[in-house]
Amino acid sequence: MTQDYGQPGAPVGGAREMNGLAIASFVLALVGLCNPLGILGLILGYVAKGQIRTRNNSGSGLATAGIILGWISLVGFIIIILGLIFGGWASWDDMQDWKDDNY
Structure with a gap:
């Protein structure tokens, strides 16, 4: 008994290999939301x-x-950094005003 493998010279439709960097990209981006x-x-x-x-x-x-x-x-990440910069600046300015009023 012979088995039919399709037409001779026809391309074999196998599964394509998964790209490892695509997996790493997704995992790192998901784990690293809002951080570097x-x-x-x-x-x-x-x-x-x-x-x-x-x-x-x-x-x-x-x-x-x-x-x-x-x-x-x-x-x-940029929004968080900007918030820290401007929020920190406002806190510093408030502290300086407090020092000027109390000393």
């Missing part, structure tokens, strides 16, 4: 997208999610 670790997820997401195009890997959705979460993380 999320920025690394953003960078890895763009690198993973390039590798997926050239190597025909799977994981484009994870890389895209890592990029989006990475941008959210970057914006959130």
Whole structure:
């Protein structure tokens, strides 16, 4: 008994390999929301997208999610830093006013 493997010379449709950087991008961006670790997820997401195009890997959705979460993380981190800077400045100014009034 012989087994039919399809037409000779036809491409075999196997599963594509998952890109490891896409997974790392998503995990780092998710864990690093609003801190510098999320920025690394953003960078890895763009690198993973390039590798997926050239190597025909799977994981484009994870890389895209890592990029989006990475941008959210970057914006959130900047907002936190600006809040600390301006909030700290206001506290410093209030303390100086208090010192001037009490001494």
